Amino acid sequence: MKFRAIIYSEDREVAFIKLNRPEVRNALNDELLDELEKALGLIERRDELRVIVVSGHKDFFCAGADIRKLKGWRSSLDAHSFWVKIQRVIGKLETMPQPTIAAVSGIALGGGTEISLACDLRIAAENAVFGQTEINLGIIPGAGGTQRLPRTVGVTVAMELLLTGRLVKASEALQIRLVNRVVPVAELESEALVLARQIAEKPLWAIRMTKSCLMEGLQMNLSQALAYEGRCFEFLVSTEDYQEGISAFLEKRSPSFTGK
16 A cells, blocks of 8 residues: 555564655644554554554654644534544554554654654654643644643643643653653664564564553553453463463573464
8 A cells, every 4th residue: 555644664573654744744634644544454454563663754753733724723613523533543553452662753742742642652862852732722632632641741740731832852751751762863763673673572462462451451440450461361371472482481492482
């Protein structure tokens, strides 16, 4: 499948989605969202793809929603279809069975921050700048920023950032735990690939059950979440990769996982 607003590629078990509207700093429009959704649909059905990396240009990850689209809005009906679509697409990114890594360089504002928040892990280049700046336009985030940001950095910090629209540089993003690590701009892609491969070499179903337990468990009370964890644990004991992992440990050799 050919894309225009994104660049899609694969490197063994890793799928790469690169936002590609450089003329507008990767601002989100219908075409980009449609293509992102299609790419995720293709990846979702392929077990051999273990990890997804989402990136942009070195100077801009994503500048947020395309303001030219917003300019013509006059009523709630004008905005309805957009937030429904963007929440659906970003929600799909969040719920992909594969772990997702946002490799953020340059600005990631509004929807750009929200895309990164929907990913499981975030690596920031030293020039990265995050911000939920929607309040400066007289609106609020519509793609999950009011919900995922406090779940990531805490309510107090999120409240300040949402109410002021203040920009957060990479060093502060690391301090408030918005990102996992900060690396030089020139090393961002290689660091994301190293992390992706560290995850991809692990057994397929253990990767997926780990993500599922963490994400689904956060929506449950503790007793429900522990029961869910137990059922996932039971399932993994029935896999061939479990037997291989145990055998390799006892035999003091590297495991050879097959995804079965």
